[in-house]
Amino acid sequence: PVSEWFPNPVLGVDVSKWQRPDVPWKELRAAGFQFAIIKTWHGPWRGGPEDVACCDRQYREAKDAGFVVGRYAWWRKTFGLEAQVSAWCSLPWENDDLPLMVDAEDPNDPKGVDTRTDLESTLCSLYDRQGRPPILSSGSWWMDAWLPGESTILANFPYAHAAYPKVNATGVQYEEALREWLAMEQPNLPRTFRGRSPFMWQCDGDKGLYLPNGVDVDIDIADWDAIKKLVPALRNTPRPNIDPRFDDRATR
Numbered sequence: 194p195v196s197e198w199f200p201n202p203v204l205g206v207d208v209s210k211w212q213r214p215d216v217p218w219k220e221l222r223a224a225g226f227q228f229a230i231i232k233t234w235h236g237p238w239r240g241g242p243e244d245v246a247c248c249d250r251q252y253r254e255a256k257d258a259g260f261v262v263g264r265y266a267w268w269r270k271t272f273g274l275e276a277q278v279s280a281w282c283s284l285p286w287e288n289d290d291l292p293l294m295v296d297a298e299d300p301n302d303p304k305g306v307d308t309r310t311d312l313e314s315t316l317c318s319l320y321d322r323q324g325r326p327p328i329l330s331s332g333s334w335w336m337d338a339w340l341p342g343e344s345t346i347l348a349n350f351p352y353a354h355a356a357y358p359k360v361n362a363t364g365v366q367y368e369e370a371l372r373e374w375l376a377m378e379q380p381n382l383p384r385t386f387r388g389r390s391p392f393m394w395q396c397d398g399d400k401g402l403y404l405p406n407g408v409d410v411d412i413d414i415a416d417w418d419a420i421k422k423l424v425p426a427l428r429n430t431p432r433p434n435i436d437p438r439f440d441d442r443a444t445r
Contacts (some may be wrong), residue, residue, distance in 0.1 A: 196375040198390040201417040201432045203227040204371055207265060207294075207395065208251055208411045209246045216251060216410065218258035228261040229419065230294055232415070236272035237280035251270040261424060263291025266328065270311045278318045278423035286323060293319060294353060309347075311341040316350050325423070326350050328392060336383035339360040342395040343385045351423065352435045353413070353428050356380040356398065368396075374414060392419050 196202070205228035218229075223333055230418055231252045240244050255262045266281050297312050304417040312329075319327045330353040340347075360375055374396050383392060399411040 195322075195377050195379055195394065195414070195429045198394065199350045199375065199378065199416040201416055202371060202375060202414055203417050203420070203432065204367060205229055205393075205413045205415060207413060208410050210240065210250070211326065212410055212443075216254070218260070220255045222260060226260070226398075227417075228263070228291065228413070228415065229255040230263045230265050230291065231255065232267070233264040233284070234266035234281055235289040236267060236269050236279070237276040239280075261290045261420060261427070262407045263289050263294060265294035265296050267299070268295045268312065268315060269299045270298040270308045274311055274315050275316065278322065278444060279316060281319065282322050290426070291420070292323070292325045292327050292423055294330050294352075295319070298331045298355070300335070302339065304339045304341075306341055309342075309344055312340070313344060313346040317346065320350075328353050328423075330355060330393075330395070331383065332356055333383045335379050336385065340383075340385075348385050348389070351419070352382075352389070353384070353393035353395060354380065354382055354391040355395040358402075371414070372411075390416075392416075 204226050206216075206221065207230040209232035229251075231248055233252075240250070252262060252264070264284075264286075266277070268277065270363065275346070282311055286293060295316060302308055308325050315328050316329060328351045329347060332355040344411075358374070358380070374394075379393075381387075382389070393413050393415040395411050395413050421427045421430065
């Protein structure tokens with residue numbers, strides 16, 4: 194079951210400019226969500242003034258609500274390695290709790306070794322410049338079709354797997370949804386990460402999940418110990434006690 198991937202599970206959200214009206218950050222935090230990943234870049238671009246203002250507000254409000262916060266960037270081979278990495282390093286990334294997440298799954302990129310090599314070089318360049326390993330986000334449908342073979346380089350980076358199960362938990366509470374997802378059979382990981390535990394699983398993006406104002410967000414599961422390894426300030430922090438009743442069930 195998925196619970197083998199995440200012995201100390203916590204839920205988080207990832208959002209972008211499409212999450213309007215405003216995300217109810219305080220309500221989400223009170224419900225038990227622990228981390229948030231904010232889309233900041235599409236390739237080397239941040240978008241128009243409204244997009245930038247929306248992203249910056251989401252980042253600030255998530256921080257103020259007590260989330261562990263990171264950013265993510267949409268990667269494309271055709272946008273160029275240096276242009277993207279330089280742009281992604283231009284913000285004060287030192288203030289981010291989590292390393293940058295690089296979302297690589299654009300169907301318009303060419304398939305083949307060159308795309309795999311460019312993605313490997315992008316992650317390695319970020320690691321060299323920022324001193325912490327970026328998180329790779331993708332799905333089996335893209336990695337196995339667009340990147341030939343296995344990559345021993347990509348396998349060294351934390352991996353966030355995007356795959357929605359057929360059932361969803363719309364309208365239920367944190368503990369009930371998390372219990373349902375953890376009991377599911379593990380979705381197939383890409384060849385490069387098969388047999389490993391992903392850093393994170395993006396498991397649901399259904400509209401209205403938990404949110405009183407109907408904002409559509411993506412829901413993510415991660416392991417608290419894995420998060421602590423990437424966030425030195427949390428290394429001595431125990432997993433938040435979300436709900437004692439759920440904790441009892443999760444350890445069975």
